[in-house]
Amino acid sequence: MMTPTPPAPANDADLLRAMRGGDAPAFAALYRRHQAPLYRFAVLRCGSPAGAADIVQELFLGLLSNRFAYDPLRGPLLHYLFGVARLLILKLEASLHRDLPLPDIDDDDEAAPGAAEPLARLLSDETAEEVRRALATLAPGFRDAVILYELHELSYRDIAVICGIEVGTVRSRLARGRAALARQLAAYRSTPA
């Protein structure tokens, strides 16, 4: 006797359609499917769990209200939401650092402008916390590339689409971002306790 095949999980486009038709479980399913990677990106990118939670909430409220015009033909929903999250965080940073000069991504300096504020502890592992603090010292463009490549294991092409840059630029920012991270981590370890 053949075992019945369980139905395939609904894809994002089907869930979005159902959600817009008022299907609450579809909305919940969509949220639960994508909230974690988006939150992790936002936490590493902006350094604040509370800020990251606000970003995730704003992302899904935007989907709910149709404020964000997602086109399935242009790529996966998660990648689209990474892109929107990145822009929301840039906007937030611009409002917080209004008095500082805007970071010019073509500058030689991979470091973020202004002094990095101490991060509240998020992870129990000391090494992981060190890397998180070191990431926070990178300029936004370099931080995006490193987080999306190293933590979310996306391809150069996917990162290029998410960040709105060329693949070559992704490669360059990743290399320079990693080098800056390596220097920062070495500096932490050489600093006497």
Next chain:
Amino acid sequence: MTDHLPDWHLDAALTTLREQMAGVETPPAVEDALLAAFRHQHRKKPRWTTLFALPRRGAGIGLAGLAAAVLTVMLVLSTPSHDPLPAQQLASADDGADFIALDTADHIAQEPSPRLIETDIARTALAALGVPLSPENAGDLVRAQFLVSADGRPLALRLLTGSPNHPPDRG
């Protein structure tokens, strides 16, 4: 002493971060807030909210005219001459005519205890809402139904056919 971590060491550190982050999720309160927002957006509207229509464009009403109409209606309703309809008459009073909204759709939908009041009102008071006014009918009274909030604030109104002084149907 090296001024940067060797690649293999950096890779190991990044792997540790990735593994530690794997257990990090959005606080549950965010999901609660989003589901509440979803329910609010898709809540079933009370039946009577489908009966009204916003004033037509081009009627030249504008916000100032609407505010003036609301103020006039409130003054009229503050006099004791109107007749609140008993509950059993509310359904039979619905002859399918559209209501004209005097407040936002959200406020009307959120009103917990709306009442329907029928009263005569000067035609001039309704001119700002597009009710035709001429020298011949300027002194007329018009029979209208008002949807009002629990505290007497007018939410919507509609003119009743067969109102006194209402022009007869030529059809």
